[in-house]
Amino acid sequence: MASKSVIRTIIVDDEEPARMVLREFLSKRSDINLIAECANGFEAVKAMTELMPDLAILDIQMPKLNGFEVLELVEQPPAIIFATAYDQYAVKAFELHAVDYLLKPFSNDRLNEALAHVAERIAKKKSLPVEALAEAAGMKPATLERVLIKDGSKVHVIPADKIDYIEAQDDYVAIKVEGKSHLKQQRMAELEKLLDPTKFVRVHRSYIVNLERIGRIELYAKDSRVAILKDGTKLLISRTGYDKLKTML
Numbered sequence: 042m043a044s045k046s047v048i049r050t051i052i053v054d055d056e057e058p059a060r061m062v063l064r065e066f067l068s069k070r071s072d073i074n075l076i077a078e079c080a081n082g083f084e085a086v087k088a089m090t091e092l093m094p095d096l097a098i099l100d101i102q103m104p105k106l107n108g109f110e111v112l113e114l115v116e117q118p119p120a121i122i123f124a125t126a127y128d129q130y131a132v133k134a135f136e137l138h139a140v141d142y143l144l145k146p147f148s149n150d151r152l153n154e155a156l157a158h159v160a161e162r163i164a165k166k167k168s169l170p171v172e173a174l175a176e177a178a179g180m181k182p183a184t185l186e187r188v189l190i191k192d193g194s195k196v197h198v199i200p201a202d203k204i205d206y207i208e209a210q211d212d213y214v215a216i217k218v219e220g221k222s223h224l225k226q227q228r229m230a231e232l233e234k235l236l237d238p239t240k241f242v243r244v245h246r247s248y249i250v251n252l253e254r255i256g257r258i259e260l261y262a263k264d265s266r267v268a269i270l271k272d273g274t275k276l277l278i279s280r281t282g283y284d285k286l287k288t289m290l
Contacts, residue, residue: 048072050095081104086196089115094119098121125143126145142155185201185232185237190225201240203218205254206249207249208247214229248276250276258278
C-alpha cells in the first residue's frame, strides 16, 4: 500500500456504465487512489499482476473469464469487493465476513460500508479465502465448463467438451486436447470432482476420459481392458473403471 491511509484500487467490470458509477463514488474519497480500470478478466489479471493493487472491485459475470477465474490466475490477489447483479450469489456470500459483496445497483453508502470492511482486513493483513468464497457464492459450478492453464505469460482457456482425456503426472495433470498436451498444476482427484460425471469417467488411477472420445473397449489381459479412443490412443482401464463404464456406455 502506498501509505497507511491510501488504498490503491482497480475496478473490473465489462460494462462501462457500472465502471462510471464506481468511478464517481470513489472520486469522493480521499483514501482511494484509483490506479486502473479493466473491461474484462484478462485485463484484470494483467493489472493485478503488474500493478499489485491493494483492492479490486470485481464483477462476477464477465465474458471469457469470470471473477473467480481471474483470482485463480493471480498468485497474490488483493483484497476483493465482488460486485454482482445476481442476488443469489450475494445472499450466499454475505454469510461470509471475509469479503464484501455489492448487489447492483448499490448506493454510495453501501460502497462506503464495504470499503470500511476492506480497510479493516488490509490493516489486519488477512488473506483472501478464494476457494471458500467461490463455493459460498455459488460461482464454482457443479460441473467445470472450462479449464484455465497458465503457459508463461499466456493463458489457455479450454472448453471442457474439447478435452479428449486427462493423465495424472504427480502433482500435475496433462490435459490432452486435439493432439496437444497442456500441463496444469492440479491434483487428479480435485479435477475429477469438478468435471461433469455424465461425460467424464476416471477409468484408471492415471486417466480420466471423455466418454465421447471412446471408440471401443478391448480385452488387454486377464481382468484388464484398454479403451481405444477414436484417434487411436490407448488407455488402460482398471477393474473399477470398467465397472463405471459398463453403466454408462
